[in-house]
Amino acid sequence: MTDTTAFDWRSFLLKWSGEWADSLPDDETRDEDDEAARQARWLGLPPASEERITAMEERLGRRMPPSYREFLKVSDGWRHAGGFVWLLAGTQDTRWHDNESRLADVFEEYLDEDAEPEERREADLWRRGLQLDVESDATYVLLDPADVDEDGEWAVYTWASWRAAPPERYANFLEFMREMHREFHRLRARPGDGEPALVNDTTRQLDAQVEEARLEALRGGWERAKRALDEAKEYGRPLAAGLGDQIRRLLGRTDSMYFEDLVTDPRYAPDLLPPLVAEHAAHSYRGDSTLRFHLRGADEDLTSLAYATLDQVRNGTYRYTPAGPFGEAVERARELARWGDTDAAWRTLLDAVPLWQPLGPHHLAPLGWLADPVLGPLLTQERGRELLSTPRGGQAGEAPGPTAGIDPGGLAWLAEPDPGNNRTSYRFVLVEGVEPEELPGRLADGEGTVLNEPLTFWEARRGSLRNRREFSYDDRALMAVGRAGHGWSFAFDGDPAQFDRRRFVSPAASASAGTRAVVVWSGLRTTHREPFFHLSVAADGAEQYAFTYADGEVRSSGEIPRALDPSRFFGDVEDGVGTERSLLEAVAGEFGAHLPRHAIVNGRLHTFATRSWTRPPRDGDTYTRVWIDYGSAAPADGGN
Template sequence: MTDTTTSDWRPFLLRWSEEWADSLPDDETRSVEDETARRERWLGLPAASEERIAAMERRLGQRMPPSYREFLAVSDGWRHAGGFVARLAGTTEASWHDNASGLAENFERYLDEDARPEGRREADIWRRGLQLDVESDATYVLLDPEDVGEDGEWAVYTWASWRAAPPERHADFRAFMRAMHREFHRLRAGHGDEGPVFVNGTTREKDALVARARTTALRGDWERALAMLDEAASYARPRAAGIGDQIRLLLGRTSRVSFGPAGRGPLYAVEQLPVLVADHAAHAYGDDSLAGTLRGADDDLVSLAHAMLDRMRDGTYRCTVAGPFGEAVERARELARWGDTDEAWRTLMDALPSWEPLEPDHVAPFGWVADPVLGPLLTPERGRELLSTPRGGWTGRPAEPAPRLDPDTLRWLAEPDPGGTRTSYRFVLVEGVRPEELPGLLADGDDAVLSAPMTRWEASHRSAHGRVAFSSRDDRALMAVGRAGPGWSFAFDGAPAPFDRHRFVSPAAAAAARAGTRAVVVWCGLRAGGGQPFFHLSVARDGTEQYAFTYQAGEVRRSGDIPRALEPDRFLSGREADATDAEGALLEAVSEEFGTRLPRHAIVRGRLHTFITRSWKRPPREGETYLVIRRNRDFARRDRDGRAGGGAPDSR
């Protein structure tokens, strides 16, 4: 029904009435009026004549909006508009509300001089609205004579205190009645085995819409498919929301994703369950709620989910998919865990046409989002690319590739980061060495082992867990590792300790200890607050430092034969005010000199392997002091005589 005419209203109202009558249990107790309506299969009343409608308009002093007028010409009132309005007004019962409920003051209480127009309208509606609800479950229905569209239609506002939400706006009376028809369907469909099987023309029409939406989605037209699924879901068709959730998940709209009741098929086990468990791991405060997240799951399934949750938390969970697309998932994971997220994404997209659904309602691969390494690959732009790509044996228009996320240089480090927390950073670039070999060059003993891929926050939390002593004599860096361009690996620390020029020892020589290798060390704090801006560069080959310079306090200290391309005087004038402007140019010069880069997306948003290096400080000399703090029952005390006793901290 799109036009406001009596010919449109009648078939719509007749269908609604018949669906309502057929949905009633035979043994249900009903009023005389409802029993008559069931028997006659009509929820309406006799049509109002034009004279009757005109008399109503004279009484109210307003011409009624077109859709309500045409409705009255078919039925002079209505029973059971949705689930909470037992009777809607006709020509004799509609009246100005005139704040009879006293709700205007309640809504005005929350207004101030900066209130939005919508807020003022929601408060004023109680004084000027035309009330249409006659019998209801504490639900108000008001036509607004001052919220008028170009077509002369008045908006309809509905509100119920038990919904704990602002008044809901409907564009006109026709839109309101269609919303109430959908509400009727949602409530009846939820009755399950308590009443007659709820199958009718509308349910068959919406189920056919779901089937068409699935095909549309597989052809890559996800926007049209999602609109069709949302339409069907608004009538509570059982498959619509679950299929739509697959699309919403890949668009990043995770707050609306639930997939419906727990299942037992491969789609649930391989795709849906991991996503739900991963979301729980990321956002839940306690694991007791996991069973509630898995709606309808039995004890065995809940136990499986808890085991999966443990693997996700310790970094051992891996997404596994069968077939050629599953092989691409494995290749993409290997690329992503070393930071090459752009190439990992292209690997997935190149294999997507070979992907096959696990079940008829499966419209896109999405279980990989739960993989701790692969999940960070997803962005809204990439999600749209995946959804726009024809798959599952269907053809369609090729998708527009999402833009690459990683620049080809180091310059991005000089750009402001979200939250402005990256004011200092340091990294080591090593040529001819694989990322997994870096701990052997930069760490000792148990520290020379890579962790599972994790975020910077996770790595920091785990490295501090169980530690009882913290000393300022050492500067052992927690570094993420990965690939830094053809033939190069990196170790990166985005939150280093304060720079101490007098005790700093560059790890460049140790990183280049193997014959035929080069190492580059950069430590930048040109935007660091609370201290003097600084920049350090050192380069080593075959275990020997070749050249280095350190800028701080407007001075440059240098050693070795520095190439013209990296000459600090080209970038740093010696005046601190110019230091920040030089950061991007310095990083660009390092990139060009060595052909290196750092993967922005993996470092900022992804999960990478980490390890803890040897100290970047030399040992203290005679007479130099340092601080050691030892934790003991969540408090610390200073022992100024330098003795470490009883778990107390000492200052040296």
């Protein structure tokens, strides 16, 4: 906590005043007070005596908070607090706001019956606050006597209607004034046409700090670099935001990441535009005009590149293709990632980071891969920190130790709750000795023999339903494919149709021509129907053994290995999670296969539709077939 009573107000205010005076153009017309302040190099007023401060406190009926009291002893008021408060109150002008603005009524209108006490307290600020703004650009500054810390400091709140944001809080008056000094610098850092930018000891020190932070980031010292860049950004120093955004984006931050001052530079645009565009594509609720806003200053060629990249991102066709040895490693990583081996893909990418070449001196790390539909899902916060800690761009530094992979291996992770606890049933096929691209030929027919481009499971499911015209008894599973460990490939469905033991047909036999295949369908944690579990194993086109637990009983066929004997698992299924985990551990142990959690849950994989997992209707079976005509009403018929 800041010791506000020990702060050197006089030095701080003298420095600020001098910087303000030096920032004024010589030909600018000023009023009498501002001209006097410029010549005196002092924005303040004479100091207030203790008697004057005490008299103010008696008038207001409250002792003032420490930092405001100490300020008044140096200057009894202040001109130009930031860019929008032209005169800040001293002992004479400070007064209780007492809802003078009627803003308490306005804020209370937005409260509903269920509003929290904190929300009501915030609305009441306009009745109890102590007003400090005397002259301003419709900007209110209030000290809050109900928001007090252990040192007796009152929080400061500011609000302006034109900012379209809730009131902004500062812990105390000192923090408010520090921020107003930073705001002054931010506004002077980007002057209008023909006006020179502010240059003084503060700006030169901060710019040197930005340059050192740039080198420190390339050496792997991203934490120190980020702190230095964040401080310089608060003062509006050029490049600080653009450099800092590169670090923040690799830490998983996506909000307000615009790579300011750099993304419109043709040198850096090929690597910085894609992640900016990808974030826009994910949240472009207000149309694409906002993208142009974030590319202010870009020429027509760069703007055209941005919108072309936006089309690629939306179509899933964007590919990150850097040059040189690092680019070769990117291709190897993509090949691993598209079949689900995300741990190996990440290690391949990271090992090549020291070979990466920046596009210019202010390029801190490779970023274009974040928009690649296959490579982007590799990022986690831990991995982002690992990349940032790796020396690169020709700078020397200590390389970080390797981090553990994020895939747990095996199959038991399927028994754990997924985000949102939505995965209560799933099914998968394991096939030995074949590549993932061969699975459609074993499990599908017709159009299903072609793999779709890598998509998330929900993107693939949404695409499969789009324009689908016929719905019937068929259960043509949409499966994601990849490698399942040494010698195995998998096809996985995380949201299967309802299991019907009487009509279920295992695809194990058809998938096992010339090899082995394993089928698992689990619904032991289902909440709206009876729990079930199926396992079938086939070799050379014929089923070897199988069992199905459903309706509280087990039905089996063939000679089941001891490790998979259902009697070991279904004596008591009250603990569905424990039973499921034990079964999955046994299957993984028997066949030495695993499913990649990160790729299935967070990544994009190739998909295809299998042939039906249910037998056709027999005489006496009832079913419904529905056709959808997108231009008219949808007919339906039934059959026996």
